[in-house]
Amino acid sequence: MTKEINVAILGATGAVGTELIDLLDRRNFPIANLKLLASGRSAGKSLTFKGESLTVEEVTQESFQGIDLVLASAGGSTSKAWAQTIVDAGAVMVDNSSAFRMNPQVPLVVPEINPTAASQHQGIIANPNCTTILMGMAVYPLHQIQPVKRLVVATYQSASGAGARAMEEVKIQAQAILNDQTPTAEILPYPLAFNLFPHNSALNELGYCEEEMKMVNETRKIFGDPNIRISATCVRVPVLRAHSEAINLEFDAPFSVDQAKAILNNAPGVKVVEDWQRNYFPMPIDATGQDDVLVGRIRQDLSHPCGLELWLCGDQIRKGAALNAIQIGELLLQENLLHPSKTVAVSVGQ
């Protein structure tokens, strides 16, 4: 029987945090004790785990004593602030923020793609960006058979990507518009209900936003292929939960559609959804609450003899965040990768 471990969730009250609590239960993660941590603002709230009410505690220097695994989902600055404390306490941090993802000392892991990278950890393992995970799940199985040379992606990202409050804001905006009132925007920069806009993360000098650069750089790191050429357009759409992506792939030689379908039908964590008669393909409402990434519209690229087009939908909070983090935890347990030499602290100066 698997040894039970002590787990802490940092950022327990957020959209990903509550999903982590739910998934730890449903996946029967071997937990001795679960500690729910958050900022002082959320401390004192009660959340339910396995039918028991747990009180959210404010994170302090002492919070991580005796903890084996920390699932962190409270934003980059919180992760940076507590990483050293967590590692010093002998715990491993699986970090859902972008703080350490591109740090060469930190493995960036999707268990279906690069599980062996986890063994290199020095106390921190990064969970990739949601759109990157979802894309990797559909693209890597093909990339293994024939390397992807070039990838062009356009995303359709739900409000959940901006957190629980953004999801609530979109509903409030929708109700205002239905009532012939002018919607207001506080969490997101512009009204999202019945509207959409390019992803509002910071732009680099070439005009690409951070979200797009995550898809470029994180995919290269996860695939272990610095040569794959990627360009992305990230867009927020008025969907509550689950992201969609239109992906164009270019290979060095033709890749048959039938072979691609067969490969994706057998890929772990991927479900091919295609019903041409009903014109039924992956939709966010069907991907919501699902572990699998739904892939469909697998077809020859009409503009290139060595190209394929794909369409996918995946639950951004599930496989795009919480599920992947827990799968990393399961991998650490399975490969006996918890409790590394505690004195090798990662550089948190990134």
Add this chain to the structure above:
Amino acid sequence: MTKEINVAILGATGAVGTELIDLLDRRNFPIANLKLLASGRSAGKSLTFKGESLTVEEVTQESFQGIDLVLASAGGSTSKAWAQTIVDAGAVMVDNSSAFRMNPQVPLVVPEINPTAASQHQGIIANPNCTTILMGMAVYPLHQIQPVKRLVVATYQSASGAGARAMEEVKIQAQAILNDQTPTAEILPYPLAFNLFPHNSALNELGYCEEEMKMVNETRKIFGDPNIRISATCVRVPVLRAHSEAINLEFDAPFSVDQAKAILNNAPGVKVVEDWQRNYFPMPIDATGQDDVLVGRIRQDLSHPCGLELWLCGDQIRKGAALNAIQIGELLLQENLLHPSKTVAVSVGQ
């Protein structure tokens, strides 16, 4: 002073029909008489033109006597059913349906792109598909300077593309979801509110839907370039009006971003909308009710040295349909292309 002509709108009560009526007024189209035509179901309704109430008439064999210009927007089967009658009556039909677009005898015209094609008409001129018009407006000015070799596009298409009833359905669905009820779908195949799905037009043997093939084939015809390679992914999104498109362009040689912006800044019917500080780019709510196609996020393609990425939003009913049709009418007047030899009837057998 321009001669005033007799105009009929076939399909006057639809989303495009009502926009045609409004635009004929606002653009001071030189009208002697305006006749509003529709099916028997809509006959008897009243619509306002220039402050006067006009009664919608049921279309009959006699409807087009004395008419100079018919703006048709009642669907492909209605256009096919009445085309010969219209041409025989000596009128020119500007058809918004897809019925005649790929007919070699029928010019397919975007006045900013291929105005001279209109002179070849034999009684019918086709108005292109909305997503095709919007894309052409942004791409053709660049294509003129350096030919586009390959184009990959992903669309974000509003409910208006499926008509006024679809727009209403999305609102009803949204209200149901906000009330924690299950939404129903009657006009569109699946719920669109807080959801999205690949365009539901019929699929060909390669898995491309009609909407996607329109973007491929119509663009080639309008640009007069059968060699441009195009692949498209068309998606319906829960936006009420105005379509968006993420466009990836590949040229034979590098195309500088600064030059592209300068060209698009001077392109007729195009407005460059880019504010990097505010992360403000084209959005459907800003494109709604605008004549111009809003273009932004003009940037170097990170995956190809000869590539550019673009983002656009355009009013699907305005420039994507009604405005373009009226501009064709204006072109016909200006170039004296109404009343061609009446006996040359077009083949309507396509």
